[in-house]
Amino acid sequence: MYYSFFEIFSIGVGPSSSHTVGPMRAAKRWLDNLRKENLFEKVAKVEVTLYGSLALTGFGHGTVKAIVYGLMGLEAEAIDPEIPYVNAVERDKILHLGQERAIPFDLDKNVVFEKEIFLPEHSNGMRFKALDADGRAAEPLPVRMKWLPAANASPIRCPTTLKAAVS
Numbered sequence: 001m002y003y004s005f006f007e008i009f010s011i012g013v014g015p016s017s018s019h020t021v022g023p024m025r026a027a028k029r030w031l032d033n034l035r036k037e038n039l040f041e042k043v044a045k046v047e048v049t050l051y052g053s054l055a056l057t058g059f060g061h062g063t064v065k066a067i068v069y070g071l072m073g074l075e076a077e078a079i080d081p082e083i084p085y086v087n088a089v090e091r092d093k094i095l096h097l098g099q100e101r102a103i104p105f106d107l108d109k110n111v112v113f114e115k116e117i118f119l120p121e122h123s124n125g126m127r128f129k130a131l132d133a134d135g136r137a138a139e140p141l142p143v144r145m146k147w148l149p150a151a152n153a154s155p156i157r158c159p160t161t162l163k164a165a166v167s
Contacts (some may be wrong), residue, residue, distance in 0.1 A: 018065040023054065023126060024150040027070025029129045031098050034138075044133040046071060046095065048111045052118035064111055067126070070103075092113040105126060 007061055023108060027048070034040045050058055060062050065086045072095065079085070086107075089095050095105030119125035130138040 019133065020062045020078055023050075024064050024070040024074075024076060025065035026126060027067045027128065028073060029070075030073060031071060031073055034130060039130065039138050040098065040101075042132045042138040043097060043101070043130045044138070044162070045131040045135070046103065046105065046110060047129040047131070049114055049127045049129075050111065051127075052116045053123040054126055055113040055115045055117075058113055060110070062109060066096065067111070068107075071098075072096055073100075081100065 031040075031103060034043060048071075050063060055064050068089055069076075070087050072085060074085070089105060090107050093106045094102050094111075097103050132138040
C-alpha cells in the first residue's frame with residue numbers, strides 16, 4: 001500500500017499527531033456524520049471518552065484541545081493560533097458545535113479519562129456520544145462511534161460488539 005506525501009505529513013496542532021491530529025479529525029468526522037444522518041440539530045450534549053494512552057496524556061499532549069477543535073468543526077489548516085478557542089470553552093462552559101450551535105460543555109465533565117482501560121484495537125482510542133435534550137442518545141439506535149487514530153493521523157472508525165458505527 002502506498003501513501004501520498006500529503007497523507008503522511010500534514011499540518012498539526014500538537015506534539016504528537018496520534019494524540020492531536022487524529023483525535024481532531026475523528027471529532028470532526030463524527031460531527032460530519034451527525035449532520036449526514038440529520039442528527040446534528042438534535043444534539044444537546046456531547047460526551048467524549050478517552051481510553052488508554054489518550055487518557056493518560058490527554059491535557060499534556062493537547063488531545064483535549066484537539067477534540068474541542070474537531071467538535072467545533074475546525075481542521076488543523078484553518079485554526080488561527082491567535083484565537084483562544086479552548087480557553088473560551090473552558091471559561092464559558094459552552095461549545096459552539098460545528099461553529100453553529102452553542103451547547104453546554106464542561107471540559108471536566110464532558111471529557112472522561114479512562115486511564116485504566118485500553119481498547120483491544122489500539123492504545124489510542126476514543127468514543128463520542130451525542131445526547132438529545134432529554135438525555136437520550138441522539139443517534140439512531142443507542143450508537144456511539146469509537147475512533148482509533150492511525151499512524152498517519154487518519155482516524156479509523158471501529159464498530160464494537162456493544163456499539164454499532166454510523167455509516
